[in-house]
Amino acid sequence: MPNHPYLGYQLEDIFFYRPYPYGTEGAVSSNSPYATKAGLEILKKGGNVFDAACAVSLTLGLVGPYHSGIGGGCFYVFYHKESNEFYCCDARGVAPTKAYKDMFLDKNGNVDTLLTEFSGRSVAVPALYRAMDELLKKYGTMSWKEVTTPAIKLAREGFACGFPYARISDTPEAEHNKTNYEGFAELYLNQGKPRQFGEWITNPDLADTMEQVAEKGVDWFYTGPIADEIIRQVQKYDGVMVKADLEKCAPKGCMPILGTFNGYDIISMAPPSSGGTHIVQMLNILENFDLKGMGFHSADATHVIAETMKMMFADRSVAMGDPRFVKINLERLLSKEYGRELAQKIDMDCAKEYAPSEGIEAKSYPGCTTSFSIMDRFGNAFVQTQTIRNWWGSGVVIPHRGFIMNNAMADFSAKTGIRTSQGLAYGEANAIEPGKTPLSSMSPTLVFKDGKPVLAVGCAGGPRIITSVLQMIINTLVYGRMMEPAVRTPFMCCLTKEQGLELEDGFSPDTIKLLRDKGHKIIQSGTLGVMSCMPNGIMQRDGCFYPAGTNRVDGGGGVLTKANTIAVDGICFD
Numbered sequence: 001m002p003n004h005p006y007l008g009y010q011l012e013d014i015f016f017y018r019p020y021p022y023g024t025e026g027a028v029s030s031n032s033p034y035a036t037k038a039g040l041e042i043l044k045k046g047g048n049v050f051d052a053a054c055a056v057s058l059t060l061g062l063v064g065p066y067h068s069g070i071g072g073g074c075f076y077v078f079y080h081k082e083s084n085e086f087y088c089c090d091a092r093g094v095a096p097t098k099a100y101k102d103m104f105l106d107k108n109g110n111v112d113t114l115l116t117e118f119s120g121r122s123v124a125v126p127a128l129y130r131a132m133d134e135l136l137k138k139y140g141t142m143s144w145k146e147v148t149t150p151a152i153k154l155a156r157e158g159f160a161c162g163f164p165y166a167r168i169s170d171t172p173e174a175e176h177n178k179t180n181y182e183g184f185a186e187l188y189l190n191q192g193k194p195r196q197f198g199e200w201i202t203n204p205d206l207a208d209t210m211e212q213v214a215e216k217g218v219d220w221f222y223t224g225p226i227a228d229e230i231i232r233q234v235q236k237y238d239g240v241m242v243k244a245d246l247e248k249c250a251p252k253g254c255m256p257i258l259g260t261f262n263g264y265d266i267i268s269m270a271p272p273s274s275g276g277t278h279i280v281q282m283l284n285i286l287e288n289f290d291l292k293g294m295g296f297h298s299a300d301a302t303h304v305i306a307e308t309m310k311m312m313f314a315d316r317s318v319a320m321g322d323p324r325f326v327k328i329n330l331e332r333l334l335s336k337e338y339g340r341e342l343a344q345k346i347d348m349d350c351a352k353e354y355a356p357s358e359g360i361e362a363k364s365y366p367g368c369t370t371s372f373s374i375m376d377r378f379g380n381a382f383v384q385t386q387t388i389r390n391w392w393g394s395g396v397v398i399p400h401r402g403f404i405m406n407n408a409m410a411d412f413s414a415k416t417g418i419r420t421s422q423g424l425a426y427g428e429a430n431a432i433e434p435g436k437t438p439l440s441s442m443s444p445t446l447v448f449k450d451g452k453p454v455l456a457v458g459c460a461g462g463p464r465i466i467t468s469v470l471q472m473i474i475n476t477l478v479y480g481r482m483m484e485p486a487v488r489t490p491f492m493c494c495l496t497k498e499q500g501l502e503l504e505d506g507f508s509p510d511t512i513k514l515l516r517d518k519g520h521k522i523i524q525s526g527t528l529g530v531m532s533c534m535p536n537g538i539m540q541r542d543g544c545f546y547p548a549g550t551n552r553v554d555g556g557g558g559v560l561t562k563a564n565t566i567a568v569d570g571i572c573f574d
Helices: 011-015 033-044 049-063 113-117 128-139 144-157 163-168 172-180 184-188 204-216 218-223 225-236 243-247 275-286 299-319 336-343 464-478 483-488 509-517
Strands: 026-030 073-080 085-091 252-254 257-261 264-268 370-376 381-387 445-449 452-460 492-494 501-503 522-524 534-541 544-549 556-560 566-568 571-573
Touching (some): 026 033, 026 049, 026 534, 033 144, 033 556, 033 566, 073 128, 073 445, 085 128, 128 144, 172 184, 218 225, 218 243, 264 464, 275 336, 275 445, 299 492, 370 534, 445 464, 452 464, 483 544, 509 522
Parallel strands (some): 026 544, 501 522
Antiparallel strands (some): 026 370, 257 264, 264 445, 370 381, 370 452, 445 452, 452 534, 534 544
């Protein structure tokens, strides 16, 4: 291995190309350099991906409280080298025991968006802390005190406000919460005004909370005084959660979704996340086309991918739900034969609208997000996507505890056929029931070749998560891109023909014209990727890790080098 990761470039080309950060001892990619560095510090101390995951998760919730935290939940998928097993976990959070089907409808039977998006009623049982505790106990090598140290230090000493924090503190959601929720302005704003980029922020209340949990154990969070305070605040704002819901909180482990694509093994999140199933479904469709021959970002390749996305979203609207409550026809959705059937529906000259396919409807049984990836020198691989759903979640802050509650209940079908705030419509399979997990787009994914991890990828961005992870896989496996350019290239998304084909800035005018000629309604973003999708990931090649964090927010990919130094986005630290 040469002593410079220029991958085909001559050494004299250093002034013309940015080298890819690389390392041999481990890697972390996340949507925050602070979180990436926290995970690498744990790896440097001898920890594994599971130890590092706890540090990264807590740090992300601290520096990006608008998208995740201990008041929310997560999905994760991992490979454990020692046992040679894949595993995933649903810790999104479930509907409280007193939840009911029509709880978000007004007296006229219409959806009340204030209830779905901004209320204690929108809060699902927060499962993130419980999930990380189970992970650490079963697979970790460190204590809670050790893995919590980086986040506690940042919470006490402070961190610089990043671009997304500043921007999202100046949104209608923040303005609403400032007016309507106790403690929001004091905790997340600057004297009632939006945060400024570079502003120094501390959160001593959250530091105290994390210290107490590290000392007393995670059970204390779910059964002790913090639990009492959560229930008090949630019920104060029209919530239905009771303390027993927190006491019974139990993440659900399961086997991941498995698929193949061009000789690679795909391992992704199982339902109630729809991500893994539909990523494999789309790859099965695309395997029937010569994407490489069509050319990267060509009109034909973009058209085929867009049509594939539309067929997937059509199926998703009726096929998916919590498998403990609905029967999902996974066999058909994941089959190569079904992929070929759908591929045959694509007209290369005409954009179409698609209805859900027959035979995939989920049948009832009787009776804002962030992501990170980690690989270590031991051969383990881990991807987690965590969320409080909307920016600032429900808006409900737990006083003097330093965190905010999720509004994950908004991902249920409040009323059949009515679109959520994220532009998706659902059927009865995703109706509200006590103890049920709402449908999600989160798609933590691993890719293996010949029994070894090749990619660990994830994304934030609502429904764009599924389509972005798909493009990460295509960009790397089909077009041979390294992780850095794969993450930074313009992305696309298409929910329906009527909603239009979203294209980030960077697609050529000629391609856009050809797509319009095929009947696509083109929606162009003004700048490259600003807040549309936030992918990150790690590639392993020839014994080296190559991480990349999105440039759409202040993401960071980092490695632990052979010299035992930490490098984040190519900049080395002690």
